[in-house]
Amino acid sequence: MDETALQRDFDATIDADDRIEPRDWMPDAYRQTLIRQIAQHAHSEIIGMQPEGNWITRAPSLKRKAILMAKVQDEAGHGLYLYSAAETLGVSRDELLDKLHTGRQRYSSIFNYPTITWADMGAIGWLVDGAAIMNQVPLCRCSYGPYARAMIRICKEESFHQRQGFELLLTLSNGTAEQKAMAQDAVNRWWWPSLMMFGPPDSESTHSEQSMRWGIKRFSNDELRQRFVDASVPQAEILGLTLPDPQLRFNSETGHYEYGDIDWSEFKRILAGDGPCNAQRMAHRVKAHTDGAWVREAAAAYADKRAAREEGAA
Amino acid sequence: MSSEWPLWEVFVRSRRGLSHVHSGSLHAPDAELALRNARDLYTRRQEGVSIWVVRADDITASSPDEKDPFFETASDKPYRHPTFYELPDELAHM
Numbered sequence A: 001m002d003e004t005a006l007q008r009d010f011d012a013t014i015d016a017d018d019r020i021e022p023r024d025w026m027p028d029a030y031r032q033t034l035i036r037q038i039a040q041h042a043h044s045e046i047i048g049m050q051p052e053g054n055w056i057t058r059a060p061s062l063k064r065k066a067i068l069m070a071k072v073q074d075e076a077g078h079g080l081y082l083y084s085a086a087e088t089l090g091v092s093r094d095e096l097l098d099k100l101h102t103g104r105q106r107y108s109s110i111f112n113y114p115t116i117t118w119a120d121m122g123a124i125g126w127l128v129d130g131a132a133i134m135n136q137v138p139l140c141r142c143s144y145g146p147y148a149r150a151m152i153r154i155c156k157e158e159s160f161h162q163r164q165g166f167e168l169l170l171t172l173s174n175g176t177a178e179q180k181a182m183a184q185d186a187v188n189r190w191w192w193p194s195l196m197m198f199g200p201p202d203s204e205s206t207h208s209e210q211s212m213r214w215g216i217k218r219f220s221n222d223e224l225r226q227r228f229v230d231a232s233v234p235q236a237e238i239l240g241l242t243l244p245d246p247q248l249r250f251n252s253e254t255g256h257y258e259y260g261d262i263d264w265s266e267f268k269r270i271l272a273g274d275g276p277c278n279a280q281r282m283a284h285r286v287k288a289h290t291d292g293a294w295v296r297e298a299a300a301a302y303a304d305k306r307a308a309r310e311e312g313a314a
Numbered sequence B: 001m002s003s004e005w006p007l008w009e010v011f012v013r014s015r016r017g018l019s020h021v022h023s024g025s026l027h028a029p030d031a032e033l034a035l036r037n038a039r040d041l042y043t044r045r046q047e048g049v050s051i052w053v054v055r056a057d058d059i060t061a062s063s064p065d066e067k068d069p070f071f072e073t074a075s076d077k078p079y080r081h082p083t084f085y086e087l088p089d090e091l092a093h094m
């Protein structure tokens, strides 16, 4: 088939809201967009283990520690589901990791903020995982089959992440005045970065239109951000905490909450590498990979030895 | 150095009586570790009672894409379906 016919088939599949599968013909730009997006998503899950891993040894109880470990382990799993999905597009795992380690592919800027108190574990679960869920649920219907299937699995697991964070904050908020203040401080620090997780405003979003056409993206950045604000305000009230935005108010005409201006210069600065923890996150990631090299080599050597022994016995 | 571990496809039987279903894939140096990794990766919430792992290289697939004439021979045989046959309403169970 010539390229026009292939393109027509591809367009028809997209228009029918059907899924594209790995060995289908697809335009190169579609493939490259997906590789970039899935890789960035996978890297975010992997790097996202660090801010929370920071508190595992200092969790206030065995129960909280077990919960936090399970959550961090889930994030590792999410990264692996997504790397596998990216690999179906013809990139290798080594290539993806190498691009992360050399800064040629990105991860979400939210993970470049420090986790300075225990309450940050609550604010991350409630707000950061909450924003991630808002972004990810529509991806369960993404036009690329392996990505959509990975997202379904991930979304199922995410809901515990948000609930444990909310419960943690609620416990602190109902605790001593000091604990409540700690919860409030964490929310104050994580609120605005969470709003930035939806990406630049629609007026400045470069890839959005094409991704919508391809069924990779279903809602615009601003639409999802608005949904997140609308969901979060009543949740903050239940927590007995406030959101750090004096302009936040309900517009009864639109039925939505209006919010203040987001500091996009901060977002751009962190994306460009100049956030509080960028260097630390990358250094830790590269060190973990380098330090693990002997384990990978030993496992491969052991597999070879066993294979040779089995061959000898046969 | 880079000698990437081979890719394995993972199939999980969620409970007795159901067949194994493809869950995803992973890298592992050999079958035994592929099974262990698959348990940690795909059954962290009791999603399975049995796992198969298959080297991705060992799978032979039907066609280069998912909508080729390979399956067309079945498309002109509607008489293989029970709904092809119009029978009187009086006929209660058939």
Ligand SMILES: [Fe+2]
Pocket: A045, A074, A075, A078, A154, A158
């Ligand atoms: Fe995740």
Ligand SMILES: [Fe+2]
Pocket: A075, A129, A158, A161
């Ligand atoms: Fe999560």
